[in-house]
Each structure stands twice: as C-alpha cells, then as structure tokens.
Amino acid sequence: MEKFRFKQLIESKLGTVKPLLVEESETSADECNVNIAQSDETADAFWDNFKKSTLVKPYDYNSTVRFQKWVKKNYPSINLGTFGIKKDGVDGKFGKLTQSAWNRVGNEYLKGGSQLNLPLTFTINEDIKRSISKARNEYLKWFSDENTRKKFKNQKLIPQLLKYINTLTSYKSYYNKNQSPNPKTFGWVKYAKSASQLNELKYKSINLNVFNIHNGKNYIASLDQVTKHEMGHLIDNFLRIYKEPTYILTQNTPTSQQEYSQTYITNDSETYSRLNNFRTIIEAGPMDDGNQMLNKFFNKIRSGTIQVKGFDLSAMYSSTKPRKASVDQANEIMKSLRKMILVNGLSSHNTQQLFSEYGIQSQGNIYVSFYLLGRLNQTSKGPEDENKKSNYLYLKFTPINQSV
Numbered sequence: 001m002e003k004f005r006f007k008q009l010i011e012s013k014l015g016t017v018k019p020l021l022v023e024e025s026e027t028s029a030d031e032c033n034v035n036i037a038q039s040d041e042t043a044d045a046f047w048d049n050f051k052k053s054t055l056v057k058p059y060d061y062n063s064t065v066r067f068q069k070w071v072k073k074n075y076p077s078i079n080l081g082t083f084g085i086k087k088d089g090v091d092g093k094f095g096k097l098t099q100s101a102w103n104r105v106g107n108e109y110l111k112g113g114s115q116l117n118l119p120l121t122f123t124i125n126e127d128i129k130r131s132i133s134k135a136r137n138e139y140l141k142w143f144s145d146e147n148t149r150k151k152f153k154n155q156k157l158i159p160q161l162l163k164y165i166n167t168l169t170s171y172k173s174y175y176n177k178n179q180s181p182n183p184k185t186f187g188w189v190k191y192a193k194s195a196s197q198l199n200e201l202k203y204k205s206i207n208l209n210v211f212n213i214h215n216g217k218n219y220i221a222s223l224d225q226v227t228k229h230e231m232g233h234l235i236d237n238f239l240r241i242y243k244e245p246t247y248i249l250t251q252n253t254p255t256s257q258q259e260y261s262q263t264y265i266t267n268d269s270e271t272y273s274r275l276n277n278f279r280t281i282i283e284a285g286p287m288d289d290g291n292q293m294l295n296k297f298f299n300k301i302r303s304g305t306i307q308v309k310g311f312d313l314s315a316m317y318s319s320t321k322p323r324k325a326s327v328d329q330a331n332e333i334m335k336s337l338r339k340m341i342l343v344n345g346l347s348s349h350n351t352q353q354l355f356s357e358y359g360i361q362s363q364g365n366i367y368v369s370f371y372l373l374g375r376l377n378q379t380s381k382g383p384e385d386e387n388k389k390s391n392y393l394y395l396k397f398t399p400i401n402q403s404v
C-alpha cells in the first residue's frame, strides 16, 4: 500500500498553547439523557403529521395482495392469519404476519421478478436492526482484540463486558418530533448509575429520532454512526459502573442537562463515542498511533469514502504543543467544519466534533492534532502530553478560497 509522506514542516505561527489540566474525577452527572448532537439538520416536514397508528402504512394494497397470494400458493405452511374477505390472510395489509413472511421468503419472491412496495417504516426498522447488529459486532470484535484487552486494568471484566454487549439489541424509534422527549438529537441513551440498572431494558435501549435521520425519501444522517455512537455510551456506562475508566476526564462531569448542553462539544463521554465512530470510519486498530491514523484517514479520502469540502488538507509537524480545545474554541472550530466532512456522502458530525475538540484555529486555518487523537486511540484513557517531544503531527485545513 502506498505510504503517505508527511510534509516535514515546522510552523511557529501558532504560538504557545497551555496544555489543559488532566485529572481524574469520580463525580457523575445525575442526568439520564446522553445526547448525541445538537442536530444541525432540520426535521423534514414529511414526518410532521406522522402518527404511530400509521406505522405500517402507507402500505401498497395491490402489490401486497399479490405477495400474499403468492405465499398462499407457494408456502401454504406460512401463517398469514385470518384477515381478509376469505379470512385467509390475504387482506392487502403489511401487518406483522405478512412482515414475517416477507422476512422469510421475500428474497425468493423478488428473484421471481415480482415486486412489493414495502412501507417506509418497515424498511427503516429493518435498517435500524441491521445497524444495531453491525455496531454490536464491531464492538464485540474490538473488545475481543488482544490489543484492546491489554488496555484493561481489570482483565476479568472482559468476558462480562462481551456478554453485556451481546444483550444490546433493543431500540425505540420516534417518527414524530412531537412525541420525542429529545427532538433536537439524533439519538440518546439513559445514563445508568448502578449495576442493576445496566440490566434494565430501558438502560440498554437506543433511542432514535428517525425524523432527524431520514427525510421520508433518503437518509440525511448516517444511521450507522448514530447507533455506533449511542452504543458507545452504553458500553461507557458499563465500564464506568465497573470502575474500568475508559478515558481520563478533561472537564468536570456536567451535573445538569443545561450544563451538559453547554459543554457538550468537549464532553469526554462524547469524545469516546466520537472516537469509536472515527475508528470505524478509517478502520483504525487499537494500537494505531497518530501517524497511522492520519495515513488511514488519507486513504479513505483517496478511495472517496471521506470527502472534505471547502478545505485543502495537508499533514504537517509543528513544535506547537497540542491540547484539547476549550468549549468556546471547539464551538468556534465546529462553525467552520460543520457539514464539511462527509462520510459516504453524509455529513459526519462525529468526525467534525472530534476534530473540533483537538483543533487549533489560527489565521483561518485549522490544525487538528493527530498526535493527541493517536494517544487517545492507543490508551483510550485520554491524551497526556509529553513535554519532551519537539514535533507534533497535525492535519492542516486550509480554506480553499485562501489557498493559491
């Protein structure tokens, strides 16, 4: 594989930046909601009048009848119920029994050249199940990796963690923003405070605001990133309760929802979930350092998976010591990066927010510390600074209208 050559460049323009004090803290918020993002996509009007009673509608009567008749003929043992004029289950509705028949033999039906117009909510729910299962398998693989396991203080916890991850299958989806308790987010999970809560379904459930993720025609946010992010919080709950710290706290844990919202951008639990996403996107391994992560990032740009709009990118070294941004600094950078980093064509909030946390803005350019991202990846305990180093790796964002 082609190896990216970093430009050896020392920039002194950035000036000196004080490293942020890193300290461990036992305090925990008593808020139960962990928001993913102050969503910057507006909910599409499509869902505004959406009601739960229409969950399996609008179904397509004619194509559903054709499918039901085909099932009766070819798979008489499949139970379609007793609805319909002939009380044989042929009623043109895409209800539970027809859904289950579809999941069993739908592929056969399609192979024969026939079509069924599936209700939108059904296909979205299938996508959600697939996405949660994908996230679960990725985390299981991650925590089964020898290099991840080495990071644990308490190795005995790992089998229990894997068992817990295996149980993370439940979700609740909101289609109408008036019914959602947190309409301005993509998703959220409850903040568990005890081992017994970890076993309660509502503390394992991933809540999704479909109306912020799908506009009735297309996905406007990455479902996979949302589920991966929220599952990251659930795993974080487990590790926190069993005293296996995943990261070093760089800010006080918020004690109210208001404080949480205000400091959301640099929240350490959010950082952890964002990092989990970033690892997936660039296919980073547990021991990849900043250099390897930046190489992988550039590979994804070359392959077209990641697109960065409005900026030229370059890798550089600087003697300027990196640090995690303050809330104000990170919010300021986020203004420039918002909607600029796309993954598979969709704005990647996780990447934009993660870069904002480890960015330095100077003279219109943004310098993202891959040194710190690498430290975070290798330990997952939080980046610590090494004073000895004289060269720190940065990804430089130069606005295109400013570059010649």
Ligand SMILES: [Zn+2]
Binding pocket: 034, 035, 036, 037, 229, 233, 269, 270, 273
């Ligand atoms: Zn979150």
